[in-house]
Amino acid sequence: MRQFAVIGLGRFGFKVAEVLAKKGASVIAIDRRQDLIEKISDFVTKAIQIDSANEEALIASGIKEVDVAIISIGENIESSILTTALVKNIGINEIISRACTSLHAQILKMVGATRVIFPEEDMGVRVANSVLSPGILEYMELGADYxxxxxxxxxxxxxxxxxxxxxxxxxxxxxxxxxxxxxxxxxxxxxxxxxxxxxxxxxxxxxxxxxxxxxxxxxxxxxxxxxxxxxxxxxx
Missing domain, CATH: 3.30.70.1450 (Regulator of K+ conductance, C-terminal domain)
Structure with a gap:
């Protein structure tokens, strides 16, 4: 069975983790907010409260064991890019990263993302299904000031x-x-x-x-x- 890590538990990331777990997948959920970790802990295999831009903490979370990392950090562009680069450096081959702008998407691909998405809340279900059963999705571009x-x-x-x-x-x-x-x-x-x-x-x-x-x-x-x-x- 494939194992997944979902990093960033906003509305989108939470839904991805929840759907994956309900479909029987092994899921590590990661976020810096303790309240979100407590909320998701009943659904996923493991829920960990850390700063994903901290490489040592990320490695200690057990992320090296997963097959797919889904980086669903919202508008903190700096954190999403650094986390994507760290996950790539750790050795995860399949990395799906959420982008806010086309420029953000370009740099995510440069640092290691194998797929970039532009989701809204209801796309969490579609992305979770797509990593379980491959498919092609279209996404909406958002704005950000970086x-x-x-x-x-x-x-x-x-x-x-x-x-x-x-x-x-x-x-x-x-x-x-x-x-x-x-x-x-x-x-x-x-x-x-x-x-x-x-x-x-x-x-x-x-x-x-x-x-x-x-x-x-x-x-x-x-x-x-x-x-x-x-x-x-x-x-x-």
């Missing part, structure tokens, strides 16, 4: 690690992904002779505290518009 910025690594950053700059504590923003261009050598057949050719390729990297910054790295940064502007002005 900014996503691409910033090329500044000369001051080159050679240092991300933890040196600690942008979360100093500026209130998060580096959610880093784009780096690399040159790889490919073999090419030309007139019955094997030749080599250099080809530029872009890779996307989930940042870690010890990630060493190189010239040309592009940082995708998420945060409140004012915090992003403050961060950008610092390096002008």
């Amino acid at each position: 900014t996503l910025a691409e910033i090329e690594a500044k000369k001051e950053w080159i050679g240092s690690t991300i933890n040196v700059w600690d942008v979360k504590n100093n500026f209130g923003v998060n580096v959610v992904i880093i784009k780096r261009k690399i040159v790889e050598t490919v073999e090419k057949a030309e007139e019955a002779k094997e030749t080599e050719e250099a080809k530029e390729k872009e890779i996307k990297v989930l940042p870690t505290a010890n990630y060493k910054i190189e010239e040309g790295d592009v940082f995708i940064i998420l945060g409140d518009k004012k915090d992003i502007e403050r961060f950008e002005k610092k390096w002008k």
Whole structure:
């Protein structure tokens, strides 16, 4: 039997967890609010009150054992993106994440979501059914006031690690992904002779505290518009 984790127990997430559990699935329900955990605990296999953006707490919840993670965090875009990235990093192969805007959906896919949805309350039932019996759904796009910025690594950053700059504590923003261009050598057949050719390729990297910054790295940064502007002005 497949096992599921539902992270975020608003009206949508609660309904997903409830329907999955009633259909006999094993469900871990996770939310930071204790009242929601108490409310869902009678239905699911396990209900845990933690901050899902805390990697240690997330691992301790037993999420490594699930087959599918459904991240149904509402309009806290920062938390939904960080949680999606952490779940991907933990090793969950199927990740369904709730998005508020098309831009939010794009970054969720970049950090690891295998499927992105734009639900309303009654879609909880449809999504729960879709992960039990595959199907295609359409979703409504919502609005949210967050900014996503691409910033090329500044000369001051080159050679240092991300933890040196600690942008979360100093500026209130998060580096959610880093784009780096690399040159790889490919073999090419030309007139019955094997030749080599250099080809530029872009890779996307989930940042870690010890990630060493190189010239040309592009940082995708998420945060409140004012915090992003403050961060950008610092390096002008």
